[in-house]
Amino acid sequence: MNPLTIDKQFFAALIAGDAQELDHILTDDFILIDLMSGSEITKPAILAFIGSGQIKFESIEPAENRVRLYQTTAIFTGRTQMKGQLGEAPFAVSSRYTHVFVDQRGEWRLATAQGTQISPAPGQSAS
Numbered sequence: 001m002n003p004l005t006i007d008k009q010f011f012a013a014l015i016a017g018d019a020q021e022l023d024h025i026l027t028d029d030f031i032l033i034d035l036m037s038g039s040e041i042t043k044p045a046i047l048a049f050i051g052s053g054q055i056k057f058e059s060i061e062p063a064e065n066r067v068r069l070y071q072t073t074a075i076f077t078g079r080t081q082m083k084g085q086l087g088e089a090p091f092a093v094s095s096r097y098t099h100v101f102v103d104q105r106g107e108w109r110l111a112t113a114q115g116t117q118i119s120p121a122p123g124q125s126a127s
Contacts, residue, residue: 003074003101003108004067010099010110011060019051027102027111035095035115057084072103079118094118 006025013021023043030043041049049055065078076099083092095115102111 001108003069003076006101006108006110007062007065007076007099011062014050015057015060017050017053017056019047022050023047025110027104027109030110031112033112033114035093035117055084055086057082059083074101074108075099076101080115094120 009021010025012018013025026043026046028043030046032041032046033039034041059082061081063079063081065076068075076097078097080095080097081092082095083090085091095117097113097115099110100112101108
């Protein structure tokens with residue numbers, strides 16, 4: 001499968017809350033740089049967080065996607081609109097993201113992801 005398909009599967013697995021699919025997509029040493037706090041979240045932590053339902057994504061709408069391929073590495077950048085619930089609190093956030101995929105034994109897997117929140121312009125509400 002190509003990295004673009006895997007990137008779409010990653011977002012779909014987040015929306016579905018499918019920790020098993022995420023386990024397959026993510027490298028064992030996967031690191032997420034958290035959108036809200038900037039902290040590092042490991043693969044076991046994200047799988048537990050998703051699997052427990054502590055975070056639920058209603059929608060993730062990617063846009064402005066760019067892909068750069070370098071033999072065994074694919075770097076994605078883009079923008080998302082996300083809605084969901086963190087614990088009991090609903091959230092809606094716009095972000096820019098970077099996903100780095102690596103080819104491991106002929107299979108594309110997500111090694112790292114980083115999100116940066118896009119603040120609304122003055123006078124606009126966050127949506």
